[in-house]
Amino acid sequence: MSAAGRVVLVTGGASGIGRALAEAFTALGDRVAVADVDAAAAHRTAGECGGTAVTLDVTDPRSVTAGLDLVAERLGPVDVLVNNAGVVAGSGLLVELPLEVFDTVVAVNLRGTFTVTQAVAARMVADARAGSIVNISSIGARQPTAGLGHYEATKAAVDALTRTAALELAPHGIRVNGVAPGPVHTPMTAGLMEDPAAREAWEARIPLGRIATTGDIAPLVTFLASAQAGHVTGAVVQVDGGQLLV
Numbered sequence: 001m002s003a004a005g006r007v008v009l010v011t012g013g014a015s016g017i018g019r020a021l022a023e024a025f026t027a028l029g030d031r032v033a034v035a036d037v038d039a040a041a042a043h044r045t046a047g048e049c050g051g052t053a054v055t056l057d058v059t060d061p062r063s064v065t066a067g068l069d070l071v072a073e074r075l076g077p078v079d080v081l082v083n084n085a086g087v088v089a090g091s092g093l094l095v096e097l098p099l100e101v102f103d104t105v106v107a108v109n110l111r112g113t114f115t116v117t118q119a120v121a122a123r124m125v126a127d128a129r130a131g132s133i134v135n136i137s138s139i140g141a142r143q144p145t146a147g148l149g150h151y152e153a154t155k156a157a158v159d160a161l162t163r164t165a166a167l168e169l170a171p172h173g174i175r176v177n178g179v180a181p182g183p184v185h186t187p188m189t190a191g192l193m194e195d196p197a198a199r200e201a202w203e204a205r206i207p208l209g210r211i212a213t214t215g216d217i218a219p220l221v222t223f224l225a226s227a228q229a230g231h232v233t234g235a236v237v238q239v240d241g242g243q244l245l246v
């Protein structure tokens with residue numbers, strides 16, 4: 001895998017952290033597939049950052065296969081996969097959360113990450129191509145917030161999957177790592193951030209005193225995907241302003 005000019009697939013690449021990743025990899029000279037279930041947003045982001053739009057629903061294996069075929073045809077085989085697509089889908093205490101919300105979050109965050117990892121890694125193995133996978137987790141996997149148990153459970157599962165995938169894929173030269181952000185300014189959290197009391201409550205939990213920007217997250221992802229991280233696999237690294245310390 002060359003230092004640049006790699007084929008990078010970013011799921012959920014149309015918005016927020018995914019968009020910042022698409023911009024960061026493009027700036028490194030990589031060819032980026034902006035893969036998103038929102039076709040219009042994927043095209044908009046790809047157009048603005050110089051990537052290639054791919055409409056892909058991570059919850060649907062047929063859509064994933066079709067999306068990967070399109071990436072292979074347009075850009076070539078995937079060298080770097082970032083499993084970034086994720087949703088919160090709602091919030092609520094365990095005793096009252098509708099199971100539909102739980103099912104949605106599991107389908108996108110966990111089953112989606114599993115499905116895309118399986119499909120991309122199978123092609124890498126079949127082609128005997130080394131590669132790198134980075135899963136976007138959350139510090140919620142390790143630190144609970146009331147009302148987000150459904151979401152946090154999926155991210156803890158993604159961390160477990162990261163370690164197993166790292167172990168199983170290491171003999172094939174495929175590294176698998178995770179990045180676990182604390183709260184980040186993105187469309188996902190926009191509603192929360194507009195509420196001054198909610199925002200202050202989140203900021204009060206962060207020793208460095210501020211909510212992250214997407215620009216705080218992207219450099220660790222590009223590093224983990226790079227040859228400089230060639231001996232790093234199975235790690236899930238937090239970018240949280242110290243929130244896990246308290």
Ligand code: NAD
Nearest residue numbers: 012015016017037057058084085086138181183184186188
């Ligand atoms: P976002 O809502 O801005 O972007 C998520 C993108 O994923 C959207 O473009 C959406 O269309 C896409 N998506 C949703 N379902 C999909 C599906 N089934 N198939 C393909 N694409 C799909 O969110 P974000 O804040 O940028 O979150 C990105 C990742 O970072 C998520 O995995 C999220 O859990 C994680 N994360 C976010 C925060 C935060 O505070 N924003 C904190 C920790 C972790």
